[in-house]
Amino acid sequence: MTAFFVIHSDLPREGPGDDESLNWALSHLTLPRAPRILDAGCGPGADIPGLLAHRPQARILALDTHAPFIDRVRARHADDPRVRAGTDDMARPDGRFDLIWTAGALYFLGVRAGLQGWRDHLTDECAVIYSELCWTGQPRSDAALAHWAQYEAMQDQNGVLADTRAAGFTVLAHRYLPQAAWATYYQPVQARIDRLRGTEPDAELTAALDAEQSEIDLWHAHGNEYGYLQVVAVPE
Ligand SMILES: C[S@@+](CC[C@H](N)C(=O)[O-])C[C@H]1O[C@@H](n2cnc3c(N)ncnc32)[C@H](O)[C@@H]1O
Numbered sequence: 001m002t003a004f005f006v007i008h009s010d011l012p013r014e015g016p017g018d019d020e021s022l023n024w025a026l027s028h029l030t031l032p033r034a035p036r037i038l039d040a041g042c043g044p045g046a047d048i049p050g051l052l053a054h055r056p057q058a059r060i061l062a063l064d065t066h067a068p069f070i071d072r073v074r075a076r077h078a079d080d081p082r083v084r085a086g087t088d089d090m091a092r093p094d095g096r097f098d099l100i101w102t103a104g105a106l107y108f109l110g111v112r113a114g115l116q117g118w119r120d121h122l123t124d125e126c127a128v129i130y131s132e133l134c135w136t137g138q139p140r141s142d143a144a145l146a147h148w149a150q151y152e153a154m155q156d157q158n159g160v161l162a163d164t165r166a167a168g169f170t171v172l173a174h175r176y177l178p179q180a181a182w183a184t185y186y187q188p189v190q191a192r193i194d195r196l197r198g199t200e201p202d203a204e205l206t207a208a209l210d211a212e213q214s215e216i217d218l219w220h221a222h223g224n225e226y227g228y229l230q231v232v233a234v235p236e
Contacts, residue, residue, distance in 0.1 A: 003208035007196065009068065011188050013046035015104030016228050017131065018184040021177050022050040025129045028173040028232045031055055032125070035098035038063065040090035041105020045073035048083060051101060058082060061097075063090045091117050098126050104228065106130045110153065111160055115167035119235055126235065128169065131177060131228040134160050144222045147215065160229050169233035176227035186216050 001009070008014065034057035039048060042062035052058055062073050062085040070085045077083035088094065090102070091109050100122065106114045111132055118128060133148075135156040148154050155163070157174075164171055193209050193216075200206045 003202075003205040005068070006205055007189070007192055007208055007212055010044070010072070011192065012044065013103075013185055013188075014043035014069075015131070016177050016182040016185045017047060017103045018181045019050050021131075021181045021230060022047055023054070024175070025173070025230055025232050026051075026054050029099070029127050029129075031058075031127075032098055033057055034059065036095065036123070037061070037099045037101060038090070038093050038097040038121070040093070040100055040102040041108065042069065042073060042085070043103075043105075044069050045076060045085070047101060047103055048073065048077065052082065060084070061086070061093060061095070063088050063093060065089065093118075093121050096121050096123050096126075098123050100126075100128045100130075102128070102130045104131050104133070106132055107151070107153070110163075112163040112167045115164060115169055115233070119168060122235060127172070128233050129231070130233075131230045132160050133226060134229050136176065136225060136227050138225045140225050141222050143218055144225045147218050148226065154226075157229055160231070164231060164233050168236050170236050171231060171233050173232040174229055177230055179223065181228070182219060182223065186219060190216055 035055055037051055037058050037060045039060055039062040042064045045062055048060055048062060051060060060083045062083065064070055065087055067087050070087050073085040100118055115128060133151060133154060135154065137156060161171055189212055193212055196209060
């Protein structure tokens with residue numbers, strides 16, 4: 001297992017998000033009573049219970065290329081026929097969906113290319129809800145610029161919304177995820193770092209722990225300079 005997954009195994013979620021932000025986004029839509037939902041890049045499946053709470057008759061396809069996440073989703077929903085999970089590429093899901101939900105995963109495809117590709121996988125009355133890391137417009141510190149240089153395509157809010165429209169979507173609503181949604185992600189990561197510190201068997205894990213810690217420290221010091229823009233969009 002890579003050092004990254006030593007740290008990330010069995011965490012509740014793999015990016016910022018929480019029930020409040022999920023419900024905020026869903027409040028802008030009227031989904032069918034029994035919608036088909038794709039959770040694209042579902043990670044360990046943190047958002048599946050919230051999606052089911054919103055539409056108890058939903059059928060959810062949860063896709064993630066990282067097999068251990070899918071094993072976890074399957075184990076958690078083993079007795080629930082509403083949830084299927086697989087390691088297929090989210091860019092080419094099987095079927096059409098009333099909602100494509102993708103928390104922190106669209107950047108793997110690129111906002112514009114990913115949304116364009118999903119147009120053929122959406123029903124007539126459908127929507128996409130995604131969250132995308134971007135610059136907020138506050139002055140960018142050297143520390144934030146250096147850290148997020150790893151995300152070369154990172155844009156500001158206008159760029160993300162322009163890409164959404166260029167992909168043929170109308171934006172119904174958007175806002176930055178509240179800080180609480182970041183804390184929901186980072187608190188378990190911090191607890192894992194604290195538990196693993198001092199036990200590292202090799203330099204690779206030490207370096208991975210340092211990298212995770214510096215990302216959390218950056219958020220505490222400069223988290224106002226960047227955010228996860230949550231976007232609710234429908235095809236034109
Ligand atoms: C930042 S994580 C977010 C996971 C989850 N949505 C959450 O919020 O906890 C992004 C996920 O997208 C998955 N992913 C990346 N490219 C993918 C692809 N082409 N198809 C399916 N999953 C993909 C990764 O394996 C990763 O688990």
